């Protein structure tokens with residue numbers, strides 16, 4: 351029923367949208383050729399790109415199963431990349447990495463607020479002039495964006511300076527970004543406007559539809575970014591003028607509650623519950639560091655968190671409608687055949703897995719393995735891709751589609767989109783993901799204050815990790831800032847219940863058919879390279895260890911001829927826990943101290 355409602359409404363609304371964008375004069379930059387009708391000269395030229403970026407949407411809690419319109423318009427008509435990963439599981443660092451094509455250790459935007467992150471850090475790192483929309487404009491694209499760009503992009507700093515690179519923009523601003531019923535948006539160079547009493551995703555849909563209308567009238571191909579805040583928690587926040595250094599202080603400044611759906615969706619899915627997977631509120635502690643000391647959740651927690659889960663699914667219904675509305679309009683404008691549509695999120699989400707309260711910021715699959723769907727010319731329909739892709743690959747992918755040159759400092763590489771490219775990539779593409787995190791983890795659930803251990807903010811959530819996935823193996827390896835280690839063999843333990851490197855876990859004697867310690871030495875050496883990699887080394891890290899080029903993957907590195915070399919390699923370790931990327935807290939660095947294998951001998955090339 352709902353679906354037909356949406357489709358019918360689109361046709362009726364189009365003329366209203368045209369009238370709005372032509373008469374209200376809010377878009378001085380975006381006026382292309384007002385005399386032209388909706389259909390422009392785009393056909394046969396470079397493709398348009400529509401990029402949906404949701405906030406905190408999971409793959410593993412099955413959110414996509416509840417989105418029939420996205421299923422119909424994107425998944426059935428495009429490719430779902432089931433092994434797509436973010437590289438830092440929190441909003442701002444992840445978004446900055448996505449829009450710059452760089453790991454967070456190369457942007458040094460590692461947090462959501464200053465001094466280590468947020469919009470001010472993005473600006474002070476010089477990235478406001480070195481990110482995707484700038485490069486797209488240089489390549490001849492018109493660029494539009496509406497919704498959340500970064501955290502700590504506020505009603506006070508939005509114009510100091512304005513986010514660069516957009517022909518037209520309408521951003522959500524803090525501290526109202528996550529207020530579903532009292533959002534503040536800020537258009538082009540105008541002052542912020544409050545939308546008290548309206549649902550933020552419905553407001554966003556109007557803005558996105560308006561920009562699409564404007565973009566469709568232009569002579570040039572366009573990029574349109576649409577970034578709804580759903581299904582992020584509703585947050586009542588104060589402005590972050592000062593760094594967070596005390597958990598109690600954070601608590602006073604931040605109040606998380608479940609997301610708020612639009613009225614028309616508030617009664618849906620009354621029986622839905624967080625999937626009771628084997629890692630859901632397990633009977634025994636799992637993981638490492640602070641995760642391992644979490645207590646099992648009470649029935650009161652579980653009930654509340656199931657409600658939290660339903661509220662997420664309900665708020666996502668507005669996104670489902672938003673996507674369908676954009677696809678219908680692209681079709682009406684005759685642009686659909688020449689437009690790539692991307693749908694992804696900034697990071698994943700957990701609710702109850704490993705006993706965790708609702709939140710993100712961890713290295714578990716729930717937090718890092720996230721939806722990516724692509725539809726467009728030449729993209730395989732109804733395909734589920736198994737290759738490893740990451741957020742770092744998206745900027746290279748989009749520039750390639752735009753026909754723009756790639757950049758030497760990209761830490762990722764373009765994602766294969768056609769069936770033949772996918773087939774080729776199955777054997778040639780890298781098999782790793784570099785995962786990194788600095789700072790704290792926040793619990794967004796209900797905090798039962800009667801328990802003093804139930805902290806909302808957990809410090810020392812600093813770790814480096816890697817995922818490595820092939821037909822033969824599937825591993826997660828992490829080193830925490832307190833030097834605890836984690837290793838999961840996801841082939842036999844897909845829910846990451848058995849940390850093979852915890853002192854309480856019996857170590858297997860063998861892994862992948864070789865002695866356990868040999869695998870560990872390779873994984874650690876790989877992480878040693880990746881934690882400070884730059885450019886091509888992030889894509890081909892084995893090459894840094896084996897410059898002769900005879901080792902491309904873990905299997906090849908396991909050759910026993912390299913045993914002595916890997917035994918000598920420096921290990922990943924931290925000197926101390928820091929809330930940001932402070933080099934001297936991060937132990938030995940590959941470029942200074944790593945060994946390189948050449949013709950049977952090895953030495954440190956760099957000293």
Ligand SMILES: *[C@@H]1O[C@H](CO)[C@@H](O)[C@H](O)[C@H]1NC(C)=O
Pocket residue numbers: 379380381382487491492493516517568
């Ligand atoms: C979009 O901005 C670019 C860069 O400023 C400019 O060259 C282009 O003409 C603008 N497009 C429109 C439709 O105004």
Ligand SMILES: *[C@@H]1O[C@H](CO)[C@@H](O)[C@H](O)[C@H]1NC(C)=O
Pocket residue numbers: 526532533534543544545546
């Ligand atoms: C809604 O946001 C505006 C600022 O944009 C603020 O002045 C107002 O107090 C807020 N209303 C509520 C109910 O929080």
Ligand SMILES: *[C@@H]1O[C@H](CO)[C@@H](O)[C@H](O)[C@H]1NC(C)=O
Pocket residue numbers: 809810831832925926927928
């Ligand atoms: C964080 O780690 C440091 C060691 O780097 C330790 O001294 C401190 O007690 C830890 N803090 C918490 C809250 O666990």
Ligand SMILES: *[C@@H]1O[C@H](CO)[C@@H](O)[C@H](O)[C@H]1NC(C)=O
Pocket residue numbers: 458465466930931932933
């Ligand atoms: C990252 O930024 C922080 C905060 O400005 C700074 O203290 C640190 O030295 C930077 N790290 C690197 C590796 O440049």
